[in-house]
Amino acid sequence: MTIGVVIGESKPTEVTAQSSKPLAVGEYVIIDSQNGKLLGLVERSIVSSDALTDVRNFDEAIESKEVASLNSRDKNYKVKIGILGFLDKLQKGQAVLPAIPPLPGSSILDATEEDLGIIFAPKENEWIRIGSLLRNSETEAKVNLNKIVSRHIGILAMTGMGKSNLVSLIAKQIAILQGTLIIFDYHNDYENLNLPKINIMTAKINPRLLQADKLAEVIEIRENADKQQRALREAFTDSVKQAKDFWTALKDSVSSFGHMTKGYADSASRVLDKIDDAKHRFSDILDPDCGDPVDLIKEGRVNVLSVAELSERQANAGLAYYLQELLTDRKDACWAKRGKESRKNNKFSAPIFVIIEEAHVFIPKGEHTDTKYWASKVAREGRKFGIGLGIVSQRPRNIDPNVLSQMGSLAIMKIVQDDDQQQIASAAESLSKDLLSQLPSLNIGDAVLIGQWVNLPAIVHVDEVKGKTVGSDLNAVSEWSESTKFKEIGVESTHGLIQKDLLMD
Ligand SMILES: Nc1ncnc2c1ncn2[C@@H]1O[C@H](COP(=O)(O)OP(=O)(O)OP(=O)(O)O)[C@@H](O)[C@H]1O
Numbered sequence: 001m002t003i004g005v006v007i008g009e010s011k012p013t014e015v016t017a018q019s020s021k022p023l024a025v026g027e028y029v030i031i032d033s034q035n036g037k038l039l040g041l042v043e044r045s046i047v048s049s050d051a052l053t054d055v056r057n058f059d060e061a062i063e064s065k066e067v068a069s070l071n072s073r074d075k076n077y078k079v080k081i082g083i084l085g086f087l088d089k090l091q092k093g094q095a096v097l098p099a100i101p102p103l104p105g106s107s108i109l110d111a112t113e114e115d116l117g118i119i120f121a122p123k124e125n126e127w128i129r130i131g132s133l134l135r136n137s138e139t140e141a142k143v144n145l146n147k148i149v150s151r152h153i154g155i156l157a158m159t160g161m162g163k164s165n166l167v168s169l170i171a172k173q174i175a176i177l178q179g180t181l182i183i184f185d186y187h188n189d190y191e192n193l194n195l196p197k198i199n200i201m202t203a204k205i206n207p208r209l210l211q212a213d214k215l216a217e218v219i220e221i222r223e224n225a226d227k228q229q230r231a232l233r234e235a236f237t238d239s240v241k242q243a244k245d246f247w248t249a250l251k252d253s254v255s256s257f258g259h260m261t262k263g264y265a266d267s268a269s270r271v272l273d274k275i276d277d278a279k280h281r282f283s284d285i286l287d288p289d290c291g292d293p294v295d296l297i298k299e300g301r302v303n304v305l306s307v308a309e310l311s312e313r314q315a316n317a318g319l320a321y322y323l324q325e326l327l328t329d330r331k332d333a334c335w336a337k338r339g340k341e342s343r344k345n346n347k348f349s350a351p352i353f354v355i356i357e358e359a360h361v362f363i364p365k366g367e368h369t370d371t372k373y374w375a376s377k378v379a380r381e382g383r384k385f386g387i388g389l390g391i392v393s394q395r396p397r398n399i400d401p402n403v404l405s406q407m408g409s410l411a412i413m414k415i416v417q418d419d420d421q422q423q424i425a426s427a428a429e430s431l432s433k434d435l436l437s438q439l440p441s442l443n444i445g446d447a448v449l450i451g452q453w454v455n456l457p458a459i460v461h462v463d464e465v466k467g468k469t470v471g472s473d474l475n476a477v478s479e480w481s482e483s484t485k486f487k488e489i490g491v492e493s494t495h496g497l498i499q500k501d502l503l504m505d
């Protein structure tokens, strides 16, 4: 059905049209040009009224309103449509723009599910459904899981806009395909994720496996406490690392270093306090007898590693350790596959995907962290060895731009802040100004998808993962009233008891 007509000046990249109804920005339409059907995206939509233009006062506005309602020709719907390419070529994965602009008078048609499905929802099993197109909602929106794992993704949005929901959805699809996913969960957002065979655990750090400076970090010795750092480094010998009772051996070694080295008695005793403190405070996490923490990750499953109990520095050391080991394991596995000798038995025989929440904390701009070092290594080398990285953040402006620009695909949800938008725009070439200008007007669960996981940039609404609350907002008002009710019941029952007691006396 014709919904508009091309008017005015056309270009090979855009046309202007008059339409019979207001069209939504972000809607896909077909331009029936002289050289064949073109796919277009409504980039600007302007509605105006002849009668209601140049109105000078309120009475005139009321009169003009009546005139406008009587005149069927009064309203003017004008749209600017960006041309994405020939429809048949796009359906084969090629974007070919017309050499000659569509002639004025060409019809604008509704894009049907048949037109769009081949582009946005290919049938091959590497394409997984994540929702539907926002403005052409009868068309499914799928993403290419192979590209997610081989070329990495970034999920960026303001807080509460649906990042963790999208991660849960991807996790669900990976679980169905029996892939290996590891989510570093900083806020216990995924502990209720309802998936078959999900492996939920606390991320552990085995102090025996750390370098001395990392051990100092996890037991919270200050970076500039040089003497304490040295006492720990000298005491953390190979025999301590292999001792049956690790903590006792380490403490003995620190004490004897303190006794034997002039001027170090005080520093050594402070290190002993730190060790005792860390041992008690972090007994769940710092575990010298847990073996290699990476062994707790299960292949072919969704693994949620809670880092909620760790301090930022510990989480950093922990994440760096996991990333390093996972990358090394995948490298070995690939070399072994090619017939070269491998370092040890590989744990992961097939590609794995790792998701880091709160990426701006662990992969910050302008500051060195170990996680950042290993994350950027995974981002650069992961493609060759089958380890994909997903970074999730509500503060894109604080993420290291190098790592962000290595993300082959992005899901961007509502973002209002200008500097966040600029950071994303500079990391992603394919994000046009028009798509960028859409970001503040998106609602919860709406996302702009760009990059290699889609055939064409798409504005979609992501499905909501049902049956669990992904970091849903606390309902303070109802919780207060619940807790008041309980208190009242408590008071009433105590009164009852007191009165009973009095009666018994
Ligand atoms: N696609 C969606 N459709 C409808 N509702 C959604 C959708 N995605 C998320 N929500 C709702 O929005 C709320 C917040 O979602 P979510 O926890 O995924 O946001 P977030 O971006 O991860 O937030 P945070 O920055 O706090 O981690 C949830 O309660 C969820 O129910």
Ligand SMILES: [Mg+2]
Binding pocket: 163, 164, 165, 189, 471
């Ligand atoms: Mg979240």
